[in-house]
Amino acid sequence: MPAIVGAVQVMNIGSSGVFHIGDVFQLTPISTAKTFAGAGSFNTGETLAIQNYQSATNTFDNDGIDQGINFNV
Template identity: 65%
Template sequence: MPAIVGIVNVNAISSSAVFNIGDVFRIAPISTSKTFSGAGSFNTGETLYVYNHKSNTNTYDKDFIDQPNSFNV
């Protein structure tokens, strides 16, 4: 079902982003990433107190592929 779209302003699109206006059957971006972070990195809140005496992030990963995207076509 067609839609009437007004003004669209796009500032930036990253390499794995999807931008669509109008009808679509399926949107399947193909991207995987691995994030390493220390203790208290993703905490959110207004009055947050995090005390980490020693923080060590283990980045050793013996398996090379965690989540393959080979069948995401």
């Protein structure tokens, strides 16, 4: 269902970001990334009390390809 959108101000879009307003049939990525992070790595805030006594991040990936983006143009 169409919508009426007021003023939109976009400050920044990354190199593989998507900016979308309105109806859309399909959004497809044109780049991929794999991120490995341990416990508590992406916590944000002013006062955090994080207690990770033993943490290990398994970065072993036995398959060569996770998900392709071959036909995204």
